[in-house]
Amino acid sequence: MKNEIEIVVFGTLNMDFVTYVDHLPGVGETIAASTFSLDPGGKAANQAVAASRLGCRVAMVGRIGDDHLGSKLKEQLERNQVNHDHVRYTPESDTGMAVISVDKDGQNTIVTFVGANAFLSKQDIDDVEPMLKQAKFAIMQMEMKQEVGEYLIQKAHQLGVELVLNLAPVVSIQPEVLQLVDLLIVNETEASQMTGIEVNAANFSEHAAQALFDKGIKHVIVTLGAKGAVLKTADSMVHYASPQVNAIDSTAAGDCFVAATTSFWCKDGSLVTAVQKAVEAASLSVTRRGAQSSLPTLDEYIEFNQSLGLVQN
Numbered sequence: 001m002k003n004e005i006e007i008v009v010f011g012t013l014n015m016d017f018v019t020y021v022d023h024l025p026g027v028g029e030t031i032a033a034s035t036f037s038l039d040p041g042g043k044a045a046n047q048a049v050a051a052s053r054l055g056c057r058v059a060m061v062g063r064i065g066d067d068h069l070g071s072k073l074k075e076q077l078e079r080n081q082v083n084h085d086h087v088r089y090t091p092e093s094d095t096g097m098a099v100i101s102v103d104k105d106g107q108n109t110i111v112t113f114v115g116a117n118a119f120l121s122k123q124d125i126d127d128v129e130p131m132l133k134q135a136k137f138a139i140m141q142m143e144m145k146q147e148v149g150e151y152l153i154q155k156a157h158q159l160g161v162e163l164v165l166n167l168a169p170v171v172s173i174q175p176e177v178l179q180l181v182d183l184l185i186v187n188e189t190e191a192s193q194m195t196g197i198e199v200n201a202a203n204f205s206e207h208a209a210q211a212l213f214d215k216g217i218k219h220v221i222v223t224l225g226a227k228g229a230v231l232k233t234a235d236s237m238v239h240y241a242s243p244q245v246n247a248i249d250s251t252a253a254g255d256c257f258v259a260a261t262t263s264f265w266c267k268d269g270s271l272v273t274a275v276q277k278a279v280e281a282a283s284l285s286v287t288r289r290g291a292q293s294s295l296p297t298l299d300e301y302i303e304f305n306q307s308l309g310l311v312q313n
Contacts, residue, residue: 047259
């Protein structure tokens with residue numbers, strides 16, 4: 001049907017307390033911030049908003065506290081046309097939060113408070129089964145109880161829904177469950193943790209991608225920040241270079257990449273093409289400040305894509 005949900009995103013919603021600083025503080029160091037902002041965030045919420053802005057019909061499944069911050073997060077989803085019928089208030093806990101510092105080079109440190117996000121349950125997943133069954137894709141991270149995450153992977157597989165796992169943070173998922181994942185997306189650090197391979201250049205990232213693929217996962221992506229991403233499928237190993245941009249804030253760039261990969265894969269049917277577009281969309285996001293405020297619309301992505309010849313070597 002025309003208005004059916006295409007992508008269901010499961011996971012965290014946070015309110016981000018963001019400071020912009022000249023440099024990230026060392027242990028015991030006190031520094032002054034030049035700017036402060038209060039921004040809607042959370043990895044899953046970022047991914048849901050990004051996918052919606054890129055033109056997909058998206059629903060969010062998660063937990064918020066019955067407080068002012070939770071209400072603001074729901075309002076943000078509403079503004080971005082994300083279905084939030086299954087974002088549930090949790091009176092026994094506060095809304096999740098993140099404290100983020102961003103330096104002048106766009107690098108960041110993040111400390112999170114899980115809050116109501118910890119209450120996402122198997123029952124929440126069962127309750128959205130009819131919606132999930134008709135969707136094309138599900139996106140998840142592992143900022144949830146491991147048994148809930150593994151249950152979601154199994155449920156999506158049973159329903160025939162393509163499951164995109166952004167394995168952040170890294171947890172030791174049962175091998176037989178991990179093999180049910182259709183697309184695994186991890187960054188350099190996460191790939192190193194999973195494989196024991198030091199990922200610090202494209203060739204080493206390819207070794208890590210191969211090692212992850214050999215675990216029985218259908219498709220694997222290792223993201224490399226400013227160096228792009230590597231995709232491993234049964235047929236190919238492809239390294240995608242990032243366009244040169246003036247990066248000012250990398251917050252939510254990884255979430256933008258996950259959402260863009262899924263969105264373009266959903267729309268175009270080609271994962272190989274989707275990853276190239278996702279690298280470009282994530283590159284655009286780092287030229288802006290904030291988490292969800294940095295996420296591009298489809299029109300903004302198209303305009304940026306058309307201008308890439310002016311910024312590439």
